[in-house]
Amino acid sequence: MTSMTGGGAVVKTLRNEDVSHVFGLIGSAGMEIFDALHCTPEIRFIGVRDERTGTHMADGYARASGKAGVILAGQNGPGATNLVTGLAQANAAYSPVVALAGSLSSQHVYRDAFQEVDQQALFKAVTKKTWTATQTKRLPEMVHEAFRTALTPRRGPVALNLPRDILAETVEYDAGPSAWHGAPPPAGEPDAVAQAARLLAGAARPLILAGGGVKNGRTHAAVLKLAELLNAPIAMSPGHGDAVPCSHPLYAGQIGPRGNVVATDFAKRADVILALGTRFGFNTTFYTTDNFNPQAAIVQVETDPLALGRLVPVSVGVFGDAGVVAAQLTRELAGHDASGARAWAAELREKRATLMNERDEAGAKGRTQPMQPAALFAMLRALAPADAMFTMDAGTLCLQATDQMPYVQPPALFTPLDFGLVGFSYACGLGVKLACPDRTVISLMGDGGFGMTMSEIGTAVQSDIRSICVVMNNGCWGAEKAYQRDFFDGRYIGADVPNPPYDKVAGLFGAKGFRVDDASQFEHAFGEALACGKPAIIDVQIDPNALYSFRRDSFKHRTKA
Template sequence: MTQMSGGQAAVAALQAEDTKHLFGLIGSATMEIFDALYDASDINFVGVHDERTGTHMADAYARVTGTAGVFLAGQNGPGTTNLVTGLAQAKAAFSPVLSIGGALATGHVYRDAFQEVDQQALFTPVTKKTWTATEAARVPEMVRAAFRTALTPRRGPVQLNLPRDVLAGQADFEPMQDPSAYRCHTLPAAQADDIARAAQMLDTATRPVIVTGGGIKYSGGHAQALALAEALNCPIVTSPGHGDAIPFGHPLNAGQMGPRGNAVASKLVKEADVILALGTRLGFNSTFFTYDNINRDAEIIQVELDPEAIGRHFPVAMGIWSDAPTAAQQLATAVTSGQAKAEVAKWTSDFQSARESLLTQRDAVADLSHPIQPSGLFKTLRDVLPQDAAITMDAGTLCLQATDALNYWTPNSLFTPLDFGLVGFSFAAGLGIKLAQPERPVVSLMGDGGFGMTVSELSTAVDHGINSVTVVMNNGCWGAEKAYQRDFFGGRYIGADVSSPPFDQLADLYGAAGFKADRLDQVGPAIEAALASGKPSVVDVSVDPTALYSFRRDSFKHRSG
């Protein structure tokens, strides 16, 4: 037995979980934790400038490593309220973030005390689970429960509130448990009868397609998914935001489907007679929840680790509760070869020809004129970005256009806000990924508005030597909203324009490296120089402010005509 404070016990529990990086913002409510961290040389504390952006760092860190990303909000009240957006973002992405927040002393609750807010109620809607510790002796138990909950499928963020008196309290503690003693070690496989039935459906299909999502991407299951696609000789598409689930160069990869995907992948899902949804919810970004984006007459086989997701948005011919890579591997051994089936061979050959034409045409129609056009910028990025780069994106129309316009050569290389549609995610996410994989090139795409929200984290990047590259696609406006005002509200612009300082010069003032590109032929050299600079870098790219695109035209059908 060892006597410790609640704060010391919290740090010891983090050490037992092999926490390598702890993102956080210091505050007086958790001084016992910070004092214990002083002696915890095996934990790298990354002090940030804003709790929201720090949570995005932890979110991206979790996605790229498959482990929990941990954030510490040092102050109760305002220090924790700033977490809400970041945790809501992580929940939409099913990202295992463990957020720890200081909390009001137990004896002061319900007295309108300084910085009092009901943190238990506040975080419940935006997390998988929220706890408030009741005594120092239970701190390790609750930290263990938080890790276990965050990492148990379906993964998601959790919030642990630690009151001041709990952190200051003393207790005797047993040695910290090994995490393997309270983790699940295997995931469910599909039943043999279900595999046989699904294999028969796939074998009799003439226009089969596999749709992969986060269940393949985050599990590293691309090899199993591709083995199945090759056994069937059928195309494989990815859900939006998961274009990296399958390596770009594979001949059966059609890219991202749906309203924000490409025409070839989208056409496949609209015309397929059997759709195997492999680790995907067939959710909003893929389908907009309408049959405009998926064949109403197709038989759907949906493989999901979350049983509540099966058939939730579209009726299925067969639902299989299973780990997606495991089911893919089972199916690959059960199906007969699609190579011998003439209808499938033609379906796949036609798709491959269309895909080749799409990629050729994409380069051919890229507008290389001045001012810089999005298509020309994306072509330059395709040419200059290293194949092993991790790429992060924001919401907003320029990033949405870029999502399927870039090439993701290696799995787990694309990180976006996904269904939360958050602006202000990308730069912070890039910092989290670079910390996790310091030898890997990390490039973050943002608009000028989103970067302006989060630019203070340049100090974090400089202080900790986190050398990511941020490309600011600077068009001087909130592009999505300005496009809607132009197209549906008669150009009655209000609140749509953004003024910013020269971001390249601002980066220099922070001690980072700044680069400016006013012409397209300057973009490639600037990005290459940024990657080679050995510093956190910002490339400020001037994009044509009139090159606006209305993505959600369906939202304004009531104003058409």
Template structure:
């Protein structure tokens, strides 16, 4: 490549990785990189208003594209520390984000210099790995390692700190290596012994169920999971936040299980005699680590790409370290070769009857009448008007948690939540990142008023870059989950629970977006339909009954007798 600065080499290294979009906030610490980005013909730079939300955009981009999302914090110190929350969220979601930040000049370290903070120490707990570059000549090497680490199983975010002197220094670089084998590495398949053991357990089961998790969703492995389910003729439930792991319309799909799931799917896992955990840890959101949410007597087959997750929370009869879709196909093929299988048609037929009744009841009991808008009615409208090919993002909070299993997800990678990190303020920015990765796809972001208030400044980013998503603010004037706990377990002693907000529809107009204000349930569908068609970033501000609150974590307050 010849003589160039560290900043130029950094951009060249990103170009070699075939990165198409970089999210970031300009700052003096990485000015050499920004100057090099100015000359890049292959990278689209999306300037954001906050490094945290920019990281959520990179996270969303990575989730749907299967490639790395890249965020560049221009400033060391406060610009870098703003990345921490977003990287904590990406780590919990195993999202391959490459985060880059400027760092203090090497000669100023440990001198209490301007904006000095130990970035290596700060980022280590919230990333898969963190590096601080030690010399200009090593910039391409460290970028190559950052991308390799982010994309290698199990995927996750990485942080690269680039000192000012490293970026401004000059070096005579050789031609950069092209992306190496980590992009085409075969994932491990199941060993024969585990496949046979799993097949025999399923073949002899009377009440088998498959729990499909992120290992199916994130790999696009739904066809393999369905192939196995159809071979066994058993229901599939999905782990929380992964309700899109298999298409909603498949007759064996029971929906989301666990404490935040629906009653039909949750019952299946509580009554099953064999549970195949397919690409899921059976972790907190699925089980609360409790046999209250999973049959104590069930024999568990667990397929996981991360070996330390196998049997971590519940003892397993068969543990298989493998790529979940590959293992599903292997097990299905092995079952197909077994001539005699126990009949489980009654188990599955009963589930399908209950599932149909549940879905019919959900629609029939949706509150569509006059008066304050109720979540059940709002969710029914969402099911009716949100396009089947839409990507839907969620925030944390009581309304979004209710919505995760109340909507219909017709294809994988259509639901994106902050479930494992429980982050408020994630949904809107994540949706912007998804839209950048898939510009022709409808994107609908659901938020509460508190969470949208945290991130409303990114409306400028959306308007400036024509990122036309639809944001539905479910506005109940409070921090709903916490207010529900104060109501149910602390005798209504409310403190800090209520939220004041501007008229979000008018605020959207001030930013140059389109705003819709909705006070009646009959107006919601038309507003969302218009927002999807308007050709601009759009915000639909929906007034939801502030008393329609639900306490999800009742287990946390058992000591209070609730």
């Protein structure tokens, strides 16, 4: 065995877990870890400007790579508290983020020490598991457990607090148990699968509703094979429009207010809905039956048994992995005659084509000054490479964009999902780009959210992370301004945001900046951003009146003043 500090033991265990990137911000509580990283060239350290945005990078890295993303907060107290929003975001997305947080010395606990905060309690509500190291010799065991917990279904973030005295102590390194992250994805119980197959076999208007279980499991091939056997359109839950490739003829897009009218209409008329890897969560249903047929027979497939039938009544609940169960159903339905659903599938293709034509026409009409969002979305659809991966914020402009982009090669869409976080997209995109360096990464943000996180341009430049950020600049907090316009008689307060010229800010950091005042300038700017060989920011001026109240249901108690 080799003698090393506790910090060295943490880093050696990260190597044993095959970690290649660590995001973090240095601090005195974790200096032994940073020193060990300096001596470990196999791990690339990405120094960030804020622990919150660093956690978003780790989150994006995890979702894009399928591995755990690691964020290291070197300072106890404020360094740890800055992690909370990022971990809450990762928790809502079931993203396997491992947060390593420096903590004050063990002997100083409960003494009102400098930067003391109860980190154990702090992280408990926003992680899958939180614990604090108590012995240096057990650090390898605890780091292994962090990865095991984060990566075992249902995946999620974990936080491990590391007191500075535990990191400073010298021990003989003992690797402990080997890295192991759980059993293979579970198959559905045969009787439940057979019952589901009988329902699908009798469907005249079958629909597959694909969610995060399909996307995160990378099981779109199995789902497409089943859809083709059934002539079943594939709709997706919001934020998972890339669960299957958008180029497939059975692709319907996302349902609900964050989706499109075609997918939602088919969900409303389906007689059997096969829900693969989705909870029927808030953004899919708003906890109503407005966006799907309440009379449909619903087959729900989930790896979380508590999710089965929890939010909507189901005819059959199948505990199992979405992709595995899709393959089981394909075998069970071998030889199925889906000619009765052929017209149903043909109708989808026709209506989907009409929708896309309407969107392109809206884009052509929207080439005004200032530009309409539809024009920007149409140009991105035309110009984005097939390998493009899109990250998005919450907020009115990104919500309008969610169902509009071309998701050709899954995974290709990364959003805040049910946490609805503003300030997520750019940092997430940096993590996605590091996970998939050969793919094009395009981050869409409003100007307010970008203002929160633009310091990470420095991280992108320092670490040569060549993503493209398109800032949709309408000079306001658009979602809230829309509510003030529609429900509070235009009594605006706190809604307008004065911004610096973000293209010039990018240049000052050493990135490439572009400003687009007119739609005719965008194609050139985007082409230059793709080719510049640097991190790129495109500041696009968008009509501030192009706002939409997505959560109109929240204001049913109000009449328009």
